[in-house]
Amino acid sequence: MRTHLVIPVLSGLLTGVLGSGLALAGSSRQGHAPAPALFAQAALEPVGFAELPGWAGDDHAQALATFRRSCGSIARKPDLVTPPRPMFTALRQVCARAARLPGKVGDRAARAFFEKEFHPYRISALDRSEGFLTGYYEPEVEGARIRSDEYATPLYARPGDLVIEAPPGGGPPTNKSGAFREVDGRLVPYHDRAAIEDGVLQDKGLEIAWIRDPTDAFFAHIQGSVRVRLPDGEVLRLNYDGHNGQPYTPIGRLLIERGLVPREKMSMDAIRAYIAAHPEEGRELMRQNKSYVFFRVADELKAGDGAVGAQGLPLTAGRSIAVDKAIHVYGTPFFLDAALPTGTDGASEPFERLMIAQDTGSAIVGPARADIFFGAGKEAGALAGRIQHPGRFTLLLPRALDPARRRVPLPRPRPESAPRLPATVSETP
Incomplete structure (x- = not known):
């Protein structure tokens, strides 16, 4: 277990809430509401930029361009929760200063901006020292707008009878929200994958496109987006527009548990190879994942744009990640340090x-968990499918939230009869 964040402030007092994330100054004993925790169930450790391996050699200008795109959304939209989280408010202030930068910023100036505006903190779950990384991509498949013997697998638009519940704390529905349909005046769980594949939604005008391979449709659901290349050369861009609320089951895990694919050889290509070699067993395997995704046509995307992430922006290959949005704010910069099989023939580098x-996903859970977006097409898919690796996460915290720079009110004197805490023990707000 990692030691929780410990930062000296004033006369040796410490601030931090074990198991509740990083807490800012404030005390209910002083008549103030307790300060909010920034990151649930997270251990944080302050570090310097010089301690980040590869920091000096990174392309900070590209990272800044991606960050500024997130800033546009932060400026236009409220936070996902009300009242807004301190991280969201602080990022909005940083974004206002980023907007005053020149249109084109060189690498040296971009690096100086990040180092001036943020302080790096290692972040991990409380019970492990490293985080975990996976990869995702935008598939590209051949298809048509009209069903034929060649293209007979549908990709569906969001059904009109789909009711997705709002989160308990308010805000828009998420990909973890329950989904229902109304039957005889009451809500029941929405159809699962097997029922939909068996035709419960057919002939309702929901088919956006038809593709050749049911396995391609299955992976399009997992990735949440797909490019459908039509016979005339047009590319139809489809993006996530809802889900059926049924549980997501990773079929790779089922293959491992059944002894069909060794854990060390598990990848997206290994799953595809098993399904291709065992069509009937593969079909039943895919139906074990009851989750099902619906799409919309993303007409707003340009030819060079990546898929649209949950922040509502085109993703940047190699710069955008999906995180747990219950913990983190879209637009947050993270420095990742890992050894991944991104080299030739899967060599580690x-x-x-x-x-x-800029995105999220139902399987992305925890303070140090991320899905790296690798782009579109077969090569990106092969690369993304190999990523299941540990890595170190460093969160860039806006300086306004840095406890080492933040003034902390001195506690009121205690009555003489009250026992005093030793100087080495934190008086937790």
Whole structure:
């Protein structure tokens, strides 16, 4: 277990809430509401930029361009929760200063901006020292707008009878929200994958496109986006527009548990190879994942744009990550340090890069968990499918929230009869 964040402030007093994330100054004993925790169930450790391997050699200008795109959304939209989280408010202030930078910023100036505006903190779950990384991509498949013997697998638009519940704390529905349909005046769980594949939604005008391979449709659901290349050369861009609320089951895990694929050889290509070699067993395997995704046509995307992430922006290959949005704010910069199989023939090589949180996913859970967006097409898919690796996460915290720079009110004197805490023990707000 990592030691929780311990930062000396004033006369040896410490601030931090074990198991509740980083807490800012404030005390209910002084008549103030307790300060909010920034990151749930997280251990944090302050570090210097010089301690980040590969920081000096990264492309900070590209990272800044991706960050500024997130800033546009931060400026236009409120936070996902009300009242807004301190991290969101602080990022909005940083974004206002980023907007005053020149249109084109060189690498040296971009690096100086990040180092001036943020302080790096290692972040991990309380019970492990490293985080975990996976990869995702935007598939590209051949298809048509009209069903034929060649293209007979549908990709569906969001059904009109789909009701996705709002989160308990308010805000828009998420990909973890329950989904229902109304039957005889009451809500029941929405159809699962097997029912939909068996035709419960057919002939309702929901088919956006038809593709050749059911396995391609399955992976399009997992990735949440797909490019469908039509016979005339047009590319139809489809993006996530809802889900059926059924539980997501990783079929790779099922293959491992059943002894069909060794854990060390598990990848997206290994799953595809098993399904291709065992069509009937593969079909039943995919149906074990009851989750199902619906799409919309993303007409707003340009030819060079990546898929649209949950922040509502086109993703940047190699710079955008999906995070747990219950913990983190979109637009947050993270520096990732890992050894990943991104080299020739899957050779391991350092992945040391500043990334921006712009997306989320149902399997992305925890303070140090991320899905790296690798782009579109077969090559990106092969690369993304190999990533299941540990890595170190360094969160860039806006200086306004840095406890080492933040003034902390001195506690009121205690009555003489009250026992005093030793100087080495934190008086937790």
